[in-house]
Amino acid sequence: MAREALTGSRIRERRIMAGIKQADLARLAGISPSYLNLIEHNRRRIGGKLLLNIAGALGVEAQALTDGAEAALIATLRDAADAAGMSGDEVTRADEFAGRFPGWADVLAGTAKRAAALEQTVEALSDRLAHDPHLAASMHELLSTAAAIRSTAAILAENETLEPEWRNRFHANIDEDSRRLSDSTEAIVAYLDADADTADAASSPQEEVESYLSAQDFSFAALEADHVAPHLIDQMVQSAPQLRSQGAKFIAGLVLRQVTEDAALLKLSTLRAAVTSLGTDPLALASHLNCPMPCLLRRMAALPELGAGLVVCDRSGTVIFRKSIEGFTVPRHGACCPLWPLFSALGQPGSVIRSHVTQSGRADAPFVGYAAAGAIATQGYNAAPLMQAVMLLLPAGAGTGDAVAVGSTCRVCPQEPCRARREPSVISAGV
Amino acid sequence: MGQGEVALRMSKHVVLVEDELNIAEAIRFLLSNEGWRVETLANGATAVEVIRKAAPDLVMLDVMLPGKSGFDILHDLRADPAMQGLPVLMLTARGQARDREMAEKAGVSRFMTKPFSNSEMLDAVRELTS
Numbered sequence: 001m002a003r004e005a006l007t008g009s010r011i012r013e014r015r016i017m018a019g020i021k022q023a024d025l026a027r028l029a030g031i032s033p034s035y036l037n038l039i040e041h042n043r044r045r046i047g048g049k050l051l052l053n054i055a056g057a058l059g060v061e062a063q064a065l066t067d068g069a070e071a072a073l074i075a076t077l078r079d080a081a082d083a084a085g086m087s088g089d090e091v092t093r094a095d096e097f098a099g100r101f102p103g104w105a106d107v108l109a110g111t112a113k114r115a116a117a118l119e120q121t122v123e124a125l126s127d128r129l130a131h132d133p134h135l136a137a138s139m140h141e142l143l144s145t146a147a148a149i150r151s152t153a154a155i156l157a158e159n160e161t162l163e164p165e166w167r168n169r170f171h172a173n174i175d176e177d178s179r180r181l182s183d184s185t186e187a188i189v190a191y192l193d194a195d196a197d198t199a200d201a202a203s204s205p206q207e208e209v210e211s212y213l214s215a216q217d218f219s220f221a222a223l224e225a226d227h228v229a230p231h232l233i234d235q236m237v238q239s240a241p242q243l244r245s246q247g248a249k250f251i252a253g254l255v256l257r258q259v260t261e262d263a264a265l266l267k268l269s270t271l272r273a274a275v276t277s278l279g280t281d282p283l284a285l286a287s288h289l290n291c292p293m294p295c296l297l298r299r300m301a302a303l304p305e306l307g308a309g310l311v312v313c314d315r316s317g318t319v320i321f322r323k324s325i326e327g328f329t330v331p332r333h334g335a336c337c338p339l340w341p342l343f344s345a346l347g348q349p350g351s352v353i354r355s356h357v358t359q360s361g362r363a364d365a366p367f368v369g370y371a372a373a374g375a376i377a378t379q380g381y382n383a384a385p386l387m388q389a390v391m392l393l394l395p396a397g398a399g400t401g402d403a404v405a406v407g408s409t410c411r412v413c414p415q416e417p418c419r420a421r422r423e424p425s426v427i428s429a430g431v
Numbered sequence: 432m433g434q435g436e437v438a439l440r441m442s443k444h445v446v447l448v449e450d451e452l453n454i455a456e457a458i459r460f461l462l463s464n465e466g467w468r469v470e471t472l473a474n475g476a477t478a479v480e481v482i483r484k485a486a487p488d489l490v491m492l493d494v495m496l497p498g499k500s501g502f503d504i505l506h507d508l509r510a511d512p513a514m515q516g517l518p519v520l521m522l523t524a525r526g527q528a529r530d531r532e533m534a535e536k537a538g539v540s541r542f543m544t545k546p547f548s549n550s551e552m553l554d555a556v557r558e559l560t561s
Contacts, residue, residue: 068542140495144451147545151457154549164459173453 006053009099010065013041014058016362018105028057066209074098074108079263080112101301120329122412138188145181149174203246207332210322212242212252218323219302223260224267232255255321258298266291280306280394282370283352293352293372297392307329308366309393311342315386328357329408337407338420345371349387356403366396366403443560444487448472448504449522450496454545460493461549464554475499481505483514490558494523495532502537509538520561522547 026036030053038044046054051139055062077094093303098105152170156162162170222232232311233256237249266289278284286296301310301323309325313336322330328335334345353371376384396403407413410422444460449455450473453501459469470485474477476498482490490508494501501521508514521534524545541555 140524143545144454147522147524147547148451148453148457150546151454151461151552153551155457155460158549169456170460173456177453 005380006040006042006095006099007046007065008042008044009096009103011036011046011054011058013102014060014065015040017351018058020058025054029053041331045161047341059175073105076109078110080108083112083116123347135188138184140358141183142181142188145177145184149181150240181401204332205245205251208243208248209251209255210246210324212240212321213255215242217304218258219268219304220256223256224263224269224290226306228260233260237328247346248364249259251320259302262298266293268299268302270301271296272303272305273307275300275303282392292374294388294390295371296372296392297372307395311344311393313342313389313390315346317343317346325367327395328359328393331409331412335422336409337413339371339406340391341369341371341420344392345373346387346389349373357393357406358403359406359408367393368396369393444468444470444485445487445489445491445556446470446472446478446487447483447491448475448496448501449491449493450474450486451493454522457549458530458552461553465556467555473497475501475504477544478502478504482508482517483511488518489556490517490519491556492521494521494525494534505534505537505539520555520559521533522552530558 015022023033023038026033029036029050031050032313035044039046044365051062053066055065060063072077074095077098078091078282081091081094114131152173156167156174165336193393220236222228222236233253236256237243237252240252243249243252246356257339268365270289271285272290275286278288282293282300285291285300286293289296291299298310298312300306301308307325308323310321310323311319311330312321317338318331319336339356340399341355344355345353347352351372355369355371356366357369371389373389374385376388377386405415407415410418410420411425413421413425415421416425443466445467445532447455447458447462447469447477449458449471449532454473455473456487459471462469468485472481475496478492478499479519482504485532491503493503496504501523505519508517515538518540519538520541520543521539522543522545523530523534541558543552543555
């Protein structure tokens with residue numbers, strides 16, 4: 001059923017919800033009950049003054065009776081249906097459902113959004129629990145202390161004739177362990193709470209660098225100049241409040257030197273002009289600008305108007321740079337999904353990989369991923385090249401064809417079956 | 432437990448390698464009550480040497496230890512033909528499947544996750560040494 005034809009259904013639902021008889025609404029709108037009946041059953045189109053009159057009589061905005069106001073709601077319902085694996089026919093009836101049962105549709109859409117948000121939280125926390133060394137050590141401490149308290153308390157409870165010396169010693173131990181448990185728990189809560197504040201969330205040098213780059217919107221006008229002063233990068237790194245550790249300063253220095261090298265090859269202003277005339281196809285741009293593909297992809301990610309994400313890995317597959325994009329998670333600590341175009345490129349230096357991808361369990365936001373790999377520097381005669389692969393992620397519109405379902409990392413990926421799975425997922429296992 | 436049973440177990444010796452002193456104290460109390468002679472170590476560095484010399488009836492081993500990890504201690508023990516039949520009960524807060532697999536590959540006799548109940552631990556000791 002065409003979405004435009006559903007205004008009648010919405011009028012009928014709103015009228016019934018408001019407890020107004022059909023004849024009364026017809027009278028208020030200045031039309032016959034039989035004509036209103038035809039409208040309510042979507043057999044007559046409605047618009048203009050009549051729509052305004054009916055909306056006024058129902059006490060709602062006219063937009064609430066047309067599809068426009070509910071487009072976001074319907075889109076959310078369709079996303080929820082897709083995520084639940086609902087069949088095509090049912091999915092196309094999302095607008096009918098929203099029209100006939102607006103209240104229930106709101107509840108379902110709200111629940112779907114909340115589930116997606118919680119899933120993201122679980123993903124982040126699971127990732128940390130599995131791979132964050134600080135958290136792992138803290139949890140070990142917590143469990144060990146709990147074990148000591150449990151054993152000692154059981155001894156006290158089950159041995160009524162315990163000698164006073166032992167009894168006193170165990171009481172002291174429980175006192176000591178309970179204080180330790182309290183301190184450890186507080187420390188863990190404080191550590192996890194810090195995540196809510198991006199500026200203080202950085203628990204590793206890599207995260208400090210991400211925080212710094214994000215604050216600069218991944219763009220450094222000073223490094224776009226024809227001549228960059230020798231000590232400029234060091235000054236930038238030393239003065240950045242987000243870069244607290246030596247490790248973060250070192251990594252940020254590497255990133256900024258790469259930006260400087262890239263800017264020498266291709267200014268953002270030049271790229272912006274080329275994108276305006278040629279569009280965002282990297283092959284066309286690289287050919288037009290005579291720019292190596294990895295450099296071009298990095299530069300495209302620095303154009304804020306493209307809203308692109310970027311992931312860079314080294315020859316070992318370790319992610320060494322990320323510019324996040326909503327809907328595509330790059331795990332902070334664990335190994336990434338090997339199905340990403342990034343890793344295809346790593347195995348095929350010189351090729352440019354293009355692939356439409358969606359990340360399972362993330363509302364299936366579509367992206368087009370472009371990836372290429374190349375040697376980062378000549379290390380001398382007969383030395384194996386140090387490779388880097390670069391993947392640019394651009395938001396893809398509807399109708400971009402079949403997308404490859406990829407994950408973030410196995411532990412939190414619900415995709416089944418998956419030929420690349422390394423370990424079970426806590427999500428599919430229902431943990 | 433009867434006096435005879437305690438006397439029978441008096442000769443049994445366990446080496447407990449655990450850096451959490453209060454857990455070690457609780458286990459020492461429980462096993463001593465069962466007639467065991469309990470020798471405790473809080474550092475893994477010398478554990479293999481001590482165990483080889485002591486030739487105990489049972490080893491209880493934490494995983495995350497200063498000096499040397501429980502996995503490494505177990506690996507070294509199993510590399511010694513004389514220690515291959517020695518019952519080793521591993522007590523750890525690292526209860527993930529991967530840790531359990533690592534322990535089994537290294538030749539653990541029983542793997543127990545903290546926190547555990549005293550009766551669970553005592554049952555495991557009895558089973559391993561009966």
